[in-house]
Amino acid sequence: MSQPKRDDIPQEAFDWYDEYAHGGMDRRTFMKKLGTLVAVGYSMSVLTSALLPNYALAEQVSFNDADIKATYETFDSPQGHGKGQGYFVVPANKTGPLPVVLVIHENRGLNPYVKDVARRLAKAGFIAFAPDALYPLGGYPGNDDEGRAMQRSMDRDKIQQDFIAAAKFLKSHENSNGKLGAVGFCFGGYIVNYLAAVESDLLTAGVPFYGTPAKKELRENIKASLMVQLGEEDERVNKSWPDYEADLKRYKVPYQMHMYKGAKHGFHNDSTGRYDEANAKLSWDRTISFFTEKLS
Structure with a gap:
């Protein structure tokens, strides 16, 4: 499974995630802000799958x-x-x-x-x-x-x-x-x-x-x-x-x-x-x- 292309995600969404990830915004506020992008045509599933980690993608060297x-x-x-x-x-x-x-x-x-x-x-x-x-x-x-x-x-x-x-x-x-x-x-x-x-x-x-x-x-x-x-x-x-x-x-x-x-x-x-x-x-x-x- 591949990630959505980052170029498809507005920069403001990355800025919100950075603030959220570093304690400047709670999850509820973060999701509410993402909702404003959904209102103008973005998919919430695409936004969250791009911004929130999917650790299945991060295994370059197997533990085996x-x-x-x-x-x-x-x-x-x-x-x-x-x-x-x-x-x-x-x-x-x-x-x-x-x-x-x-x-x-x-x-x-x-x-x-x-x-x-x-x-x-x-x-x-x-x-x-x-x-x-x-x-x-x-x-x-x-x-x-x-x-x-x-x-x-x-x-x-x-x-x-x-x-x-x-x-x-x-x-x-x-x-x-x-x-x-x-x-x-x-x-x-x-x-x-x-x-x-x-x-x-x-x-x-x-x-x-x-x-x-x-x-x-x-x-x-x-x-x-x-x-x-x-x-x-x-x-x-x-x-x-x-x-x-x-x-x-x-x-x-x-x-x-x-x-x-x-x-x-x-x-x-x-x-x-x-x-x-x-x-x-x-x-x-x-x-x-x-x-x-x-x-x-």
């Missing part, structure tokens, strides 16, 4: 793929929620030490799309670990609305501490080569920027996809190489970039930024109509090449 092995691992997080858990995926036919990459989800927990990203990394030869921020509440609940509400109810500082603990767990793993990368999406992109800034020697390389920067007072700590991935039509995130770039230059951080023409917020996520296949492939190829160069 013979080239990978996936398990769940727990880690200690004394400054966070005490314990954390994540999806741990390794190449089946390689032995350590190997480069390791932390995979950081959006603002709704460890959904199937992010688990697939971890499998894609393992398929490419990396050890990947995707923590679930919702683990203290029982884990990703199986739908994004509930997951988003759960994550919003949690202490943000403790969530950040959990990701620091996950990063240290992965970096020090017995099969790690000691070089840690991190890739994240939206909220996860922010966490990549935060991990690069909170401790200078934690990350070797980070790839934040459409994520906002860490607090200004932390940025002088950044030493990791960064590849910043942004969509041209993502006004909310992009407005933070000029100030962030100025600080990266000021502190002589090795970075590159790619702005993807016509791409929306969430363009890498292949479970919704915001997915941009060409830009997603290009950005992912760049991500794999970047990690190969910086972490090997």
Whole structure:
């Protein structure tokens, strides 16, 4: 089953979804706004199937793929929620030490799309670990609305501490080569920027996809190489970039930024109509090449 073409959906619908997905609008208001488009000829089923995730579309690497092995691992997080858990995926036919990459989800927990990203990394030869921020509440609940509400109810500082603990767990793993990368999406992109800034020697390389920067007072700590991935039509995130770039230059951080023409917020996520296949492939190829160069 294919998604409706994103070019058939008005930009205002994507803007409403972005506001809804980031807590600025409740579901009832979001659906009411979509109803105004139905009144002028759009199909509600087409709108919702394009905007809301269909995770059956997001499996590029099967969990049964013979080239990978996936398990769940727990880690200690004394400054966070005490314990954390994540999806741990390794190449089946390689032995350590190997480069390791932390995979950081959006603002709704460890959904199937992010688990697939971890499998894609393992398929490419990396050890990947995707923590679930919702683990203290029982884990990703199986739908994004509930997951988003759960994550919003949690202490943000403790969530950040959990990701620091996950990063240290992965970096020090017995099969790690000691070089840690991190890739994240939206909220996860922010966490990549935060991990690069909170401790200078934690990350070797980070790839934040459409994520906002860490607090200004932390940025002088950044030493990791960064590849910043942004969509041209993502006004909310992009407005933070000029100030962030100025600080990266000021502190002589090795970075590159790619702005993807016509791409929306969430363009890498292949479970919704915001997915941009060409830009997603290009950005992912760049991500794999970047990690190969910086972490090997």
